[in-house]
Amino acid sequence: MEGFFNAIMPVVIFLNSILWDYLLLFLLVGLGIYLTIVLKFPQKMMFPSLKKMVDDIKNKAPVPEGAMSPFQSLSTAVAAQVGTGNVVGVATAISAGGPGAAFWMLLSAFFGMASIFSEAILAQVYRQKQHGELVGGPAYYIKYGLKNNILAIIFALVVIIALGIVGIMVQSNSVVNSLNDAFQLDATWITVALIAAVGMILVGGMDRIAGFTEKIVPVMAFSYIFGSIAIIFLNIENFLPSLKMIIVGAFTPQAISGGALGIGVRETIRYGISRGLFSNEAGMGSTPHSHAVASVDHPVEQGMVAMIGVFISTFLICLSTVMVNLSSGAYDSTIPAEVMKEASVLLTQNSFAVNFGIWGARFVSFALTLFSLTTIVGWYFFAESNVKLLSNGNKKITSAFKIVSLSAIALAARLDPDTVWRLSDLFTGLMSLPNIIALFLLAKTTKSILDDYNEKKKLGKLSFDYPYMEKNKVR
Numbered sequence: 410m411e412g413f414f415n416a417i418m419p420v421v422i423f424l425n426s427i428l429w430d431y432l433l434l435f436l437l438v439g440l441g442i443y444l445t446i447v448l449k450f451p452q453k454m455m456f457p458s459l460k461k462m463v464d465d466i467k468n469k470a471p472v473p474e475g476a477m478s479p480f481q482s483l484s485t486a487v488a489a490q491v492g493t494g495n496v497v498g499v500a501t502a503i504s505a506g507g508p509g510a511a512f513w514m515l516l517s518a519f520f521g522m523a524s525i526f527s528e529a530i531l532a533q534v535y536r537q538k539q540h541g542e543l544v545g546g547p548a549y550y551i552k553y554g555l556k557n558n559i560l561a562i563i564f565a566l567v568v569i570i571a572l573g574i575v576g577i578m579v580q581s582n583s584v585v586n587s588l589n590d591a592f593q594l595d596a597t598w599i600t601v602a603l604i605a606a607v608g609m610i611l612v613g614g615m616d617r618i619a620g621f622t623e624k625i626v627p628v629m630a631f632s633y634i635f636g637s638i639a640i641i642f643l644n645i646e647n648f649l650p651s652l653k654m655i656i657v658g659a660f661t662p663q664a665i666s667g668g669a670l671g672i673g674v675r676e677t678i679r680y681g682i683s684r685g686l687f688s689n690e691a692g693m694g695s696t697p698h699s700h701a702v703a704s705v706d707h708p709v710e711q712g713m714v715a716m717i718g719v720f721i722s723t724f725l726i727c728l729s730t731v732m733v734n735l736s737s738g739a740y741d742s743t744i745p746a747e748v749m750k751e752a753s754v755l756l757t758q759n760s761f762a763v764n765f766g767i768w769g770a771r772f773v774s775f776a777l778t779l780f781s782l783t784t785i786v787g788w789y790f791f792a793e794s795n796v797k798l799l800s801n802g803n804k805k806i807t808s809a810f811k812i813v814s815l816s817a818i819a820l821a822a823r824l825d826p827d828t829v830w831r832l833s834d835l836f837t838g839l840m841s842l843p844n845i846i847a848l849f850l851l852a853k854t855t856k857s858i859l860d861d862y863n864e865k866k867k868l869g870k871l872s873f874d875y876p877y878m879e880k881n882k883v884r
Contacts, residue, residue, distance in 0.1 A: 509658025545701025573792025
């Protein structure tokens with residue numbers, strides 16, 4: 410098997426360079442800008458939705474059977490969004506593209522909010538109910554919104570491979586290697602424990618997945634952010650110089666003290682935008698699967714909630730990683746970019762180790778483990794939604810897919826990390842293309858739903874008719 414992967418790697422690398430260095434970079438950012446203009450800057454609606462969600466949590470708003478609360482769907486989405494890319498990927502971005510990459514990362518995330526806003530709305534509108542549970546996602550709005558069954562099948566198949574198999578292999582591989590390095594634990598036993606933990610969660614279905622993510626994700630995210638803030642305060646004298654490095658480096662990387670050796674504006678923009686998109690998955694077609702099953706009065710409400718996921722993933726967690734690496738001094742602009750890129754995997758871990766000793770490094774390892782574990786659960790849920798579409802909700806096929814996904818965890822430990830990462834990049838890139846097409850062609854539909862929301866909000870009677878869900882119900 411190793412020989413097979415080695416044989417196809419040149420082709421995979423070539424396709425990835427086309428997808429991520431050129432095609433998706435322009436398509437995803439362009440889509441975000443287009444939807445921002447068409448929908449008249451929906452980003453401004455994010456914070457009011459945050460207040461409403463907090464009120465719902467306090468009041469313990471009831472959730473219908475077979476659905477998730479807005480907070481649970483957000484937690485599941487963030488569980489998938491926040492992974493090793495938010496730590497290792499971001500460190501790679503500033504190593505290879507310089508501190509200025511952070512500026513472009515945040516800018517792409519801002520426009521990405523419009524994309525994820527649209528994804529969530531469309532996923533809500535074209536969702537279905539199968540065996541008492543809601544289900545939806547891009548394959549559903551491609552099939553029933555665009556009325557293109559072939560493109561929907563292609564998307565579903567690619568997502569099943571990208572997230573339910575290869576994506577799970579990437580994250581489990583990261584867990585095994587991280588715990589093995591930090592705690593010297595045996596890789597075989599880590600794999601067994603991971604399969605058991607994930608298996609227990611998946612067997613419980615949507616309810617257990619929702620319960621797991623809503624408990625773990627807030628603790629996971631805020632623990633990492635709190636640890637990052639502590640490091641920033643311990644190095645507060647470097648805070649303003651770090652901000653200066655980000656702003657200056659975004660446009661003139663060579664002007665940074667030390668020369669930012671080997672870094673040009675093109676590299677800064679490319680690494681910043683690509684890592685920003687990879688960290689929050691806006692427009693890529695993954696997170697709509699969880700937003701589709703949220704119980705809300707109107708689809709636009711979940712669109713607003715979806716934008717919070719981008720804010721948490723990129724503006725909070727990714728920016729925390731950037732500031733930790735810059736303020737702690739782990740990033741050194743006098744070192745050539747290629748050399749820094751090679752050491753980027755250890756940058757964040759070293760930043761915590763310098764300030765908190767060995768327990769700082771272990772904290773990062775533990776955080777990466779939790780990030781990866783929640784991503785496995787989230788990505789499985791997304792992939793399963795597409796299995797349900799292709800199998801028309803057949804429970805036996807869905808159960809068999811659980812075994813396939815758990816088997817991927819076992820296989821991941823035997824493969825080279827670079828191999829599984831490159832395969833993941835390829836399939837996540839391929840799954841983005843049908844979703845981008847759908848979001849662009851259904852932009853007028855999204856706009857009409859947003860207009861409907863604004864009109865009903867003025868009247869104080871928020872509601873939305875889901876006749877399509879009843880029409881396509883699978884019992």
